[in-house]
Amino acid sequence: MKKTILLLTSLIAIALTIVLSMAFSVPGPESRENAVGNLKKLSPGLQKAFNPNDPQFQPLPKPKPGDWLAQHKEPGQTFRQFLFSNPNKPGAHGRKFIYLQPIGNFPQKAPKLQTLQQFLQAYYHPMTTKLLPTIPLNKLTNVRTRHQQLHCPDLLKFLGQKVPKDAHVLMAVTMADLYPADDWNFVFGMAQLKKRCGVFSFHRYGIENDQKQALRRSLRTLAHETGHAFGIKHCIHFHCLMNGSNSLDESDRGPLHLCPMCLRKIHWGLKFKPHERYQKINTFLTKNDLTTEAKWFTSRSETTAPSNEFPPRDK
Numbered sequence: 068m069k070k071t072i073l074l075l076t077s078l079i080a081i082a083l084t085i086v087l088s089m090a091f092s093v094p095g096p097e098s099r100e101n102a103v104g105n106l107k108k109l110s111p112g113l114q115k116a117f118n119p120n121d122p123q124f125q126p127l128p129k130p131k132p133g134d135w136l137a138q139h140k141e142p143g144q145t146f147r148q149f150l151f152s153n154p155n156k157p158g159a160h161g162r163k164f165i166y167l168q169p170i171g172n173f174p175q176k177a178p179k180l181q182t183l184q185q186f187l188q189a190y191y192h193p194m195t196t197k198l199l200p201t202i203p204l205n206k207l208t209n210v211r212t213r214h215q216q217l218h219c220p221d222l223l224k225f226l227g228q229k230v231p232k233d234a235h236v237l238m239a240v241t242m243a244d245l246y247p248a249d250d251w252n253f254v255f256g257m258a259q260l261k262k263r264c265g266v267f268s269f270h271r272y273g274i275e276n277d278q279k280q281a282l283r284r285s286l287r288t289l290a291h292e293t294g295h296a297f298g299i300k301h302c303i304h305f306h307c308l309m310n311g312s313n314s315l316d317e318s319d320r321g322p323l324h325l326c327p328m329c330l331r332k333i334h335w336g337l338k339f340k341p342h343e344r345y346q347k348i349n350t351f352l353t354k355n356d357l358t359t360e361a362k363w364f365t366s367r368s369e370t371t372a373p374s375n376e377f378p379p380r381d382k
């Protein structure tokens with residue numbers, strides 16, 4: 068009996084050690100600096116924009132049980148690793164547009180398609196986002212359906228053939244519910260980055276109850292998934308738009324902005340002026356009454372303003 072108890076105790080201890088060694092530990096300041104990379108050769112303005120120690124950027128909070136990083140072992144992707152991954156450069160080979168493709172009807176209370184387009188245009192400034200004409204659901208004859216749900220892999224196959232030649236990426240949005248396989252209940256969205264397309268459903272965003280929250284959720288999804296299309300993997304270094312999320316609750320806790328490392332990744336392809344980009348996003352958020360989110364972008368556009376780069380000149 069004693070032997071069995073001893074054996075059980077040691078087995079539990081071994082299991083606990085394995086679980087603890089697998090548990091995600093939040094990267095410290097040195098690891099965050101290393102992830103952003105060497106900034107010495109950049110202009111003073113860009114050094115400021117990508118400063119990993121700026122208090123406007125927050126380290127990643129410790130994942131709660133059930134959160135993405137508590138369940139998925141992800142290695143993250145430093146700026147250097149991003150460059151080595153040979154990501155699709157926006158604008159290369161004439162692929163200079165982001166396309167937004169609506170599928171099926173959007174009810175009155177759903178986010179307006181022009182609003183989503185304007186947001187993507189500000190977020191991925193200076194790339195142009197074009198809105199395509201809606202594809203009616205009855206045109207999706209080759210897409211399997213189940214209880215008013217669309218089969219996501221079929222839909223992606225269909226969209227893969229529709230990607231325009233000048234598209235950096237085609238992002239499809241729909242209010243229809245999606246499912247990835249017969250034994251799954253639903254999926255929020257899927258992407259096929261090699262084919263430069265993705266599809267995302269706003270069906271479960273609570274559009275009937277809270278339109279502002281639904282808009283915020285839709286904007287986060289669009290910006291996050293487009294970020295993947297720029298070759299950015301999930302961020303494990305900062306509290307960031309590119310953090311993975313397991314649920315709406317976890318996603319709602321995340322910010323709408325990119326950390327300095329992920330910002331540097333999109334800047335590599337887009338070459339925007341950071342304060343101009345922040346201003347554009349800020350104008351959009353203020354216009355759409357997302358004041359809490361706008362606050363961060365206001366202060367960030369002030370921090371990165373050219374007038375803050377050098378001491379003011381004598382008159």
Ligand SMILES: [Zn+2]
Nearest residue numbers: 291295301311
């Ligand atoms: Zn993701």
Ligand SMILES: [Zn+2]
Nearest residue numbers: 302307326329
């Ligand atoms: Zn990030």
